[in-house]
Amino acid sequence: MVQEFKDARVALTIDGTALEVSAIHRDGEKAPIVFLHGFGSTKEDYADIVRHAQFDGHAFLAWDAPGCGATHCADLARIDIAFLLETALAMIDHAGFERFHLVGHSMGGLTALMLAHRHPQRVLSFVDIEGNIAPEDCFLSRQIVDHARASDELFFDDFIARTRHAPAYASALYAASLRHKVRAQAVGPIFRSMVELSDHGDLMGKFLGLPCPRLFMYGAQNATLSYLDSLRAQGVALAQIENCGHFPMYSNPVAMWQAIAAFFTASASRIRSSTRD
Numbered sequence: 001m002v003q004e005f006k007d008a009r010v011a012l013t014i015d016g017t018a019l020e021v022s023a024i025h026r027d028g029e030k031a032p033i034v035f036l037h038g039f040g041s042t043k044e045d046y047a048d049i050v051r052h053a054q055f056d057g058h059a060f061l062a063w064d065a066p067g068c069g070a071t072h073c074a075d076l077a078r079i080d081i082a083f084l085l086e087t088a089l090a091m092i093d094h095a096g097f098e099r100f101h102l103v104g105h106s107m108g109g110l111t112a113l114m115l116a117h118r119h120p121q122r123v124l125s126f127v128d129i130e131g132n133i134a135p136e137d138c139f140l141s142r143q144i145v146d147h148a149r150a151s152d153e154l155f156f157d158d159f160i161a162r163t164r165h166a167p168a169y170a171s172a173l174y175a176a177s178l179r180h181k182v183r184a185q186a187v188g189p190i191f192r193s194m195v196e197l198s199d200h201g202d203l204m205g206k207f208l209g210l211p212c213p214r215l216f217m218y219g220a221q222n223a224t225l226s227y228l229d230s231l232r233a234q235g236v237a238l239a240q241i242e243n244c245g246h247f248p249m250y251s252n253p254v255a256m257w258q259a260i261a262a263f264f265t266a267s268a269s270r271i272r273s274s275t276r277d
Contacts, residue, residue: 022070023063033101035062036108042069054261067186076185080193105129117206144191156184168245213267219244
């Protein structure tokens with residue numbers, strides 16, 4: 001029998017800012033999986049884990065990041081990657097997860113990288129779905145610099161229009177829900193922190209320095225990323241998702257879940273050894 005996910009609301013205070021976080025979760029006897037969604041997305045990107053038998057028995061947790069989805073944040077101007085990191089740690093601790101698999105997409109991949117870098121002993125494996133690890137990854141977030149406007153609302157309006165017509169898989173689908181999934185006042189602080197970290201945060205060094213098994217997942221439309229060969233040469237597993245750009249969970253979700261499951265299987269012996277240490 002499929003064990004469906006449950007809904008939860010968690011009250012937190014992060015750096016003096018009140019949050020009410022909307023989450024989904026499932027209990028299980030196998031190692032938990034923590035999911036972090038990307039900018040403009042929500043926890044429901046990962047709800048279909050319960051439809052894929054390869055993950056039966058795994059506990060999991062996903063939530064709407066502050067400024068996104070059904071999560072309430074009392075001060076949207078406070079939201080940056082550091083704030084999202086502290087929120088993630090608080091949610092993981094609230095769930096009681098000591099060690100866990102980590103999956104993050106885009107903004108969530110960057111947040112997950114910062115988490116794994118701070119607490120490498122807690123992360124069993126890391127699936128990075130086009131999370132920022134180099135300056136070239138700021139194709140969305142750098143628009144806050146390249147297309148600056150006089151107000152949050154004007155920038156967001158223009159951002160949605162550009163995204164709607166971008167020549168990439170799922171761009172129009174993604175753009176259609178942005179206004180419903182993100183508060184405009186949160187966009188600037190999030191994007192500026194993503195650009196700053198991508199340009200000056202040694203993200204590649206942090207990623208390559210992680211001791212856990214790592215998978216970098218990317219859409220076939222982004223197979224020209226300059227660092228892919230270097231990642232492979234340095235022991236990072238790669239998964240190219242066909243018929244896909246930046247959003248495998250929208251363009252080719254079955255292939256996304258299959259790639260994650262295959263990575264878990266391939267990494268199982270190393271993960272078991274790490275768990276015994």
